[in-house]
Amino acid sequence: MRAGIALPVSLALAMALLTLAWGDAGLAPADILAALRGDPVAGVVVGTLRGPRVAVAILVGACLAVAGTITQAVMRNPLAEPGLLGINGGAGLGVTILIVHLTGPTGHLMPLAGFAGATLAAAAIYGLAWRQGTSAIRLILVGIGIGALTGAAISFLTAFGDVRDVQRAVGWMAGSLYGADWTRFSWLLAWSMPALVATRLLARELDILGFDDDCIQSLGLRLHLMRGILILLCTILAGAAVAAAGPLAFIGLLAPHLARICGDTRHAYRLPLAATWGAILLLAADLGGRLLNLPAGVLTPLIGVPFIGILLWKQRDD
């Protein structure tokens, strides 16, 4: 168990240091230490440019990973992920509507619109999948349908909107950590921390969701209430992540699998492990994106999908 935790934590630290050090102005580890001691130039680079970016990346990665772990437990499916299930689509639609239909400065409202869109999409998915209770399969399929609908609505708005507005919306929807600052980080922290803590407290319930519905109900547990609360937590986490960095797919899908490889089956351990892997993945995607001049959101699927293919292929006999 200890060894299982040590590897991702040290990887995450190494990635964070690399992200701090690498850039147009390279910083040696000594410079980063100097920044901590108050050197002005290094202080600006680390404190106001790269520092918040690293912090936001770690927190967003953790949120997405925990949201993905919840989704996979609730839906009982290793390929489920909030991004694939229409939540990102709802967030994208919220932001597109805001950008295309409101005039004036709307930059500070974009996270709020993204969050509102994600919440509405999740509520629609849960409501439409309700038919004498919820079922994991219905949730997934309705999610795919909602994702297609929001995608069509976004295409409609971008086809008829003003080109400059559309470009801003498209830039946001690519998903990136450009312009991360400490204000955004503190907002994100305030939103996500309660949900992260609550999810950790519900780790036992997540374990129990692995049994089938009849079994859970025969234990006298309130299945639909449990599912509803967990989906709410998942929405808060995914929505906060989308609001901070735009839609980033596949981190929520991949991190739980990586956590499963190197550790305990109990969610009490799996959740922090997955959160660490999520942070590593997003740091890596951001670093790669800076190298190639692409937003991180373009790179996460490129990292994620081959991994998923290999994982599924290896697990095919289970």
Added chain:
Amino acid sequence: MRRPASDIAPGGRSRSRNGMCGPALVIALAAVPLMAVWAMTVGASPIALDTILAALTGFDGSRAHIVVLDVRLPRVLAGLVVGAQLAVAGAIMQAVTGNPLASPGLLGINAGAAFAVVLAIALAGVDATATLIWFAFAGAAGAAICVYAVGSAGRGGATPLKLALAGAVLTAFLASLTTAILLRDQGTLDSVRLWSVGSLAGRPLSVVAAVAPYGLAGLAGALLAARPIMTLSLGSELSRSVGQNLAGWRLACAVLVVLLAGSAVALAGPVGFVGLVVPHMARLLVGPDYRWIIAFSAPLGALLVVGADAALRGLAGIDLPVGITMAAIGAPVFIALARRRAWDLR
């Protein structure tokens, strides 16, 4: 109405139903040219019916005739072939996989073909449709293989749910690769922006003529193979017990689907949901016999695509890419389907 006793006996219901299928198919086929001519009358400037007929029979070089032959006719023809091809491709996929959610859009085949086309335009500078269509075929085939391999891994084989998720994963992956290419290449972005959401507008007649033979060959093949496809739809045990070459016919069906979906994407971009919705409409009309479902899917798909495209232009006055129209119509149907059938999709 009193029915003879033999019609109520087991099997009788479907026999009397099939008796209605022939005339219904004739009606559906007859509706296609009517819909096509009506679709040519609506647009930015309404053109009278007799002008259209005059333009089709004797071209006189007037402005209205040019609009009909260069703008309206290619668009309607593209809609007809794309609708019929995607619907039949969906019907074949649903029959062979025994999966009510199978369709070229949901399982990522359209996305694979579209990605290959973008790749060819951006990296190789290909712009001739006759060449692009081979990239579309290759992309569709690659996507089909990937989704089937990933979706059938693990317990229970290729369940509808796993296939749908594998398709969604692949679609997301290819969409992001496409974004990466287009962000670095503004010229390609401009030329494929409309095409990449699925659109029938602006296809010259020469492009339609270059693509249509492949699609029509696919349609003909599907109709010829309708009987073995029906046998496949009854399940692998039954089809083996009647001596069917299971692997051979599955491969033939895959080739047909790639041919149909690949050429539809090369023409109109990734139009979703036609292949999902139309076979279900056909099944509601004619019951579970896939010979009739395939035969009905072709005219119904053509009617749906051309009708929806023209109705939006004519009644609401907005010219929307057909991919968006189809998603707006198809996604609610898909959700309703998921709500109704979810318990037997595992």
